[in-house]
Amino acid sequence: MKKIIVTKKNEVEEEINSGAMTRLAGVSKNLSNATNIHMAIASIPTDRCSTTHFHTNCESAIYVLSGKGLFLHGNNLEIEEEISQGDFIFVPEGALHQPINTGDKVLELIVARNTPIEIVEEKPDLGRKDC
Numbered sequence: 001m002k003k004i005i006v007t008k009k010n011e012v013e014e015e016i017n018s019g020a021m022t023r024l025a026g027v028s029k030n031l032s033n034a035t036n037i038h039m040a041i042a043s044i045p046t047d048r049c050s051t052t053h054f055h056t057n058c059e060s061a062i063y064v065l066s067g068k069g070l071f072l073h074g075n076n077l078e079i080e081e082e083i084s085q086g087d088f089i090f091v092p093e094g095a096l097h098q099p100i101n102t103g104d105k106v107l108e109l110i111v112a113r114n115t116p117i118e119i120v121e122e123k124p125d126l127g128r129k130d131c
Contacts, residue, residue: 005027005031005032005033007026007027007031007032011031012024012025012026012031012040012041013025013026013028013030013031015028015040016120018050018051018053018120018122020044020045020048020049020050020131021042021043021044021048021049021050021099022042022043023040023041023042023043023111024040024041024042024043025038025039025040026039026040026041027039027040028040028116029116029117034116035116036114036115036116037112037113037114037115037116038058038111038112038113038115038116038117038118039110039111039112039113040110040111041065041108041109041110041111042099042108042109042110042111043106043107043108043109044067044069044099044100044101044106044107044109045101045106046101046103046104046105046106047101047102047131048100048101048131049098049099049100049101049127049128049131050098050099050100051098051122051123051124051127052072052077052096052097052098052122052123052124052126052127052128053096053097053098053120053121053122053123054094054095054096054097054120054121054123055091055093055094055113055118055119055120055121056093056094056119056120056121057093057115057118057119058093058113058114058115058118058119059090059091059092059093059113059114060089060090060091060111060112060113061088061089061090061091061111061112061113062088062089062090062091062099062109062110062111062112063087063088063089063109063110064083064084064085064086064087064088064089064107064108064109065085065108065109065110066085066105066106066107066108067084067085067101067103067105067106067107067108068082068083068084068085068101068102068103068107069082069083069084069099069100069101069102069103069107070082070083070099070100070102071083071089071097071098071099071100072097072098072099072100072127072128073091073095073096073097073098074096075096076126077096077097077098077126077127083099084103096123096126098126098127098128100128100131101131
């Protein structure tokens with residue numbers, strides 16, 4: 001019989017921070033021995049952002065749990081889309097992006113990926129630097 005793993009909120013795994021964004025995994029290789037999926041909650045404080053980056057080995061699905069902000073994307077981050085609670089975002093493998101909190105409370109994002117371990121490449125010369 002296959003084993004189901006329940007990760008309690010006090011058992012989540014703190015992952016690598018990206019700029020001001022912190023991420024806590026609930027489904028990961030370490031926590032649940034996942035082989036094809038990863039799920040976490042990312043938090044970005046008010047007036048802050050993640051680094052500009054892309055994932056070289058996976059797609060991401062993001063759900064905006066609370067707050068509002070901008071999601072920058074495109075070859076030079078020339079596209080700025082407003083995001084808010086209830087929005088879904090699909091990020092293909094290799095797509096450059098940077099989420100920014102523009103609201104008055106923490107921007108919380110549920111992030112799911114099709115791999116248990118992501119490979120991230122940052123592009124510090126692009127995107128917002130004032131956050």
